[in-house]
Amino acid sequence: EPEVTQTPSHQVTQMGQEVILRCVPISNHLYFYWYRQILGQKVEFLVSFYNNEISEKSEIFDDQFSVERPDGSNFTLKIRSTKLEDSAMYFCASRAGGGSTDTQYFGPGTRLTVL
Amino acid sequence: GDSVTQMEGPVTLSEEAFLTINCTYTATGYPSLFWYVQYPGEGLQLLLKATKADDKGSNKGFEATYRKETTSFHLEKGSVQVSDSAVYFCALSDLVRDDKIIFGKGTRLHILP
Numbered sequence: 001e002p003e004v005t006q007t008p009s010h011q012v013t014q015m016g017q018e019v020i021l022r023c024v025p026i027s028n029h030l031y032f033y034w035y036r037q038i039l040g041q042k043v044e045f046l047v048s049f050y051n052n053e054i055s056e057k058s059e060i061f062d063d064q065f066s067v068e069r070p071d072g073s074n075f076t077l078k079i080r081s082t083k084l085e086d087s088a089m090y091f092c093a094s095r096a097g098g099g100s101t102d103t104q105y106f107g108p109g110t111r112l113t114v115l
Numbered sequence: 116g117d118s119v120t121q122m123e124g125p126v127t128l129s130e131e132a133f134l135t136i137n138c139t140y141t142a143t144g145y146p147s148l149f150w151y152v153q154y155p156g157e158g159l160q161l162l163l164k165a166t167k168a169d170d171k172g173s174n175k176g177f178e179a180t181y182r183k184e185t186t187s188f189h190l191e192k193g194s195v196q197v198s199d200s201a202v203y204f205c206a207l208s209d210l211v212r213d214d215k216i217i218f219g220k221g222t223r224l225h226i227l228p
Contacts (some may be wrong), residue, residue: 004158006158031214033215035216035218041220042219042220043159043204043206043216043218043221044218045215045216045217046213048214049211055213055214056213056214056215058215076132089203091158091159093159093216095214098144103161103164103212103214104161104208105161106151106158106159106160108156108158109158111219
């Protein structure tokens with residue numbers, strides 16, 4: 001069964017450094033998402049992406065964040081200058097599109113630790 | 116804004132016990148409702164969903180009914196197994212307005228053999 005994959009599974013970085021989290025969505029999917037979950041808190045929506053542009057973003061997704069689909073298979077989340085409060089589990093998701101009841105399929109997550 | 120509230124965990128049960136995890140929601144529109152499950156070390160998997168009032172979602176012995184009058188979507192299973200140990204997330208999405216998913220905080224379920 002096709003699945004969303006994410007790399008790395010765990011990323012440790014120093015405050016102020018740039019990080020890129022990578023996702024490979026399911027191959028025929030058209031809609032892509034990033035969510036995050038700070039330890040002990042809710043899973044929160046960050047951004048949605050369709051047709052090579054951002055569809056919607058939350059107030060969390062400020063100028064330090066960016067997303068890109070650099071080729072036909074990868075979908076990346078970049079944090080330019082990490083802060084301690086960026087430490088969280090980041091989930092990528094994708095959706096096929098074409099119907100109001102389409103399901104979002106999630107990857108296993110990348111745990112980001114900012115020191 | 117829209118929100119989801121689910122019972123705090125952890126919930127610990129013996130194998131073959133009856134399970135209920137409560138979930139209520141607040142929404143201005145007519146959202147679809149979901150239960151996602153996260154097994155240890157894995158991603159979020161869709162367990163079941165319901166797209167309109169009185170719909171019942173079911174999968175792997177789990178059930179939940181979309182109750183508009185009580186704004187609830189409680190998850191139930193008649194006889195749990197050790198393999199059901201996981202974190203369960205109640206969620207909603209209003210695809211008419213946008214397609215982001217709004218999650219509850221999650222309930223950790225631990226089944227004892």
